[in-house]
Amino acid sequence: MQWWKSSASETQITHGQRLWLYCLAFIIMCLLVIPTVIVIPMSFSDSQYLEFPPQNWSLRWYDEYLDTPRWMNATATSFKVATLTMLVATPFGTMAAYGLFVSGGRLGKIVFFLLMTPMIVPVILIAIGTFYVFGKMGIVNSILGLVLAHTVLSVPIVMIIITSALRTYDLNQERVAQSLGSTRFRAFFEITLPQLKFSVLTAALLAFLTSFDEVIISIFLSGGGNSTLTKQMFSALRDYIDPTIAAISTLMILLSTGLMLGLQLFGDKTTEE
Template identity: 65%
Template sequence: MFAWLKKPASETQITHGQRLWLYVLAVIIMVLLVTPTLIVIPMSFSDSQYLEFPPRVWSLRWYEHYLSSPEWMLATWTSLKTAFLTMLVATPAGVLAAYGLHASQVRFVRAAFLFLITPMMVPLVLVAIGVFYVYAQIGILYTLFGLVLAHSILALPLVVIVIGSALKSYDMSQENAARSLGAPRWKAFVTITLPQIRFAVVTAALLSFLTSFDEVVVAMFVSGGDNPTLTRNMFNALRDQIDPTIAAISTIMICVTTFLMVLAQIFGQQRAAKD
């Protein structure tokens, strides 16, 4: 242990001992970041009628309650459907957009890129309000279609950025080579470019799934009726009756999200390792 403290931590001869304060700070920050999220996990296994920490009696009753509630099941189903469809819409659209921006030589590429990522920069509530009024006008409020469309708008910037950065380290002359060898452009893209950015595509798909699955603000405005999302119902339940079902659902959502994030990380690493 003490020997480790005296070992250099980097090329610059700084030892782990000299860096100790940095490690402690990093741990404190991580704990602060994660604790509020993790605290719901023990709460979800409580037998109490109310949210309490730490729980006095353990039980799985709130998981049972969640799984046997038609309302919660409908919301879960809606969220999963929406997230999946968002992924199917945003990923191809974003890949094509990023590719177009990368390959294009026109002058307003930069402007087009900024335009595409505005949904990420504009406050979410503004997007939600705007979408709400547009949807009310054209009559697709509270439909699955509308919700998927709105979430795709939010997911698109992520896909464009992830794919765009992958294409930056990709040698486009490979595609030219394929074309000179007899491949039409679409075929050159599918057989040469796409396989080499596949990890980025998977990462982008997972992120767009998560964008939709975790999203609450837009969902508050445009989901509901037959198509309430899980996040929307959770928010309403918190407002109306605080019972530990929320904690149980949160725990499940944390598991799903963490799992997908880990997947995205793994694919991201493979991408890095390949370069």
């Protein structure tokens, strides 16, 4: 029997009847992946301009990236800001998610919604707003300003991840721990947190990536010696186009996918235990 006449699942639908679904899925996957992947061959081009497919191959744009102090500075800034954002947003987001989840009530819902607004409001508005506020406070073009603004963006992501983890967590475990003689504080750290470990790690990673990949706020709030990598790339694109951008993009894709893959592997391991 030809495969397209065999049934695709327990239902009577055959692979042939499902063909259009397979095609659709394939097209969607291509649309998702190709724009990302296309920069990779472009980054290995020998040409002065962004071109696809490249005529000659070389690593010159990677050398260009690594040898230019401007790029290196921006990279260092991005890592610094992303790391600090992660370190601030993860505990705060986790605390907020836990507190609001446990207390519930109307006020809790309102506060939760307010903390979520950075995900709903267009980022450009946040960028403009923070630019003026931070201008008055004198923290534009500073690491502090960037970290604060990126934390605002990251906290909702951390909260969503932790809240969804808490939904499947049995809070009676904390009650039991208390009845057995543990303070509530200790119950959280010894019983609840270890079980949220994977979610906290995921949240931290996403907070890091949120900051590291962020462009709009960085354009407004970073500059001079404290330009982030994304801001520097954006300026470079505007002023002169050369394949250094493709090389940096490739490295950023590597970093992001590497971190996510590592997390998935780590997660699989912990759930198997």
